[in-house]
Amino acid sequence: MTTSPTPSELPSLPRDEDSPVFREPWEAQAFAMTLWLHEQGHFTWPEWAERLSTEITAAQDDGDSDRGDTYYLHWLKALEGLVAEKGLLSTADLSDRKAAWAKAAQATPHGQPIELPTEP
Numbered sequence: 187m188t189t190s191p192t193p194s195e196l197p198s199l200p201r202d203e204d205s206p207v208f209r210e211p212w213e214a215q216a217f218a219m220t221l222w223l224h225e226q227g228h229f230t231w232p233e234w235a236e237r238l239s240t241e242i243t244a245a246q247d248d249g250d251s252d253r254g255d256t257y258y259l260h261w262l263k264a265l266e267g268l269v270a271e272k273g274l275l276s277t278a279d280l281s282d283r284k285a286a287w288a289k290a291a292q293a294t295p296h297g298q299p300i301e302l303p304t305e306p
Contacts, residue, residue: 213258220265228272238264 208214224231241260246252250260270277286302294300 208258209255210258213261216258216262216265220261223265223269223274228274229268234264234268237268240264241267 208217220234223229224234238261241264242250242252242257245256245260250256266280269275270280275283287300290302291300
């Protein structure tokens with residue numbers, strides 16, 4: 187049985203005392219999805235840490251100023267990469283889902299929750 191990482195195992199995670207701090211709901215959702223996929227055995231925590239580190243390093247090499255405000259963008263990119271690499275979702279399906287979210291977000295009035303239409 188795999189266990190979730192403890193707070194001390196996630197030293198770079200923004201936190202308020204021992205609780206993660208998220209600026210936006212999607213950040214918490216990406217975090218939760220990562221933990222759930224790890225708990226389901228889709229990847230090990232060292233695999234995850236390596237993938238996230240690679241994404242952060244690539245972003246820094248491309249000029250990311252590393253102020254912390256882009257941390258979860260790197261987190262999400264690492265998650266998307268692992269999901270595709272592990273065959274949990276194809277890159278085409280991922281691209282389609284991202285496009286659907288972008289379209290729904292553009293059509294949603296400011297301050298309202300974004301809802302994806304249900305597929306037939």
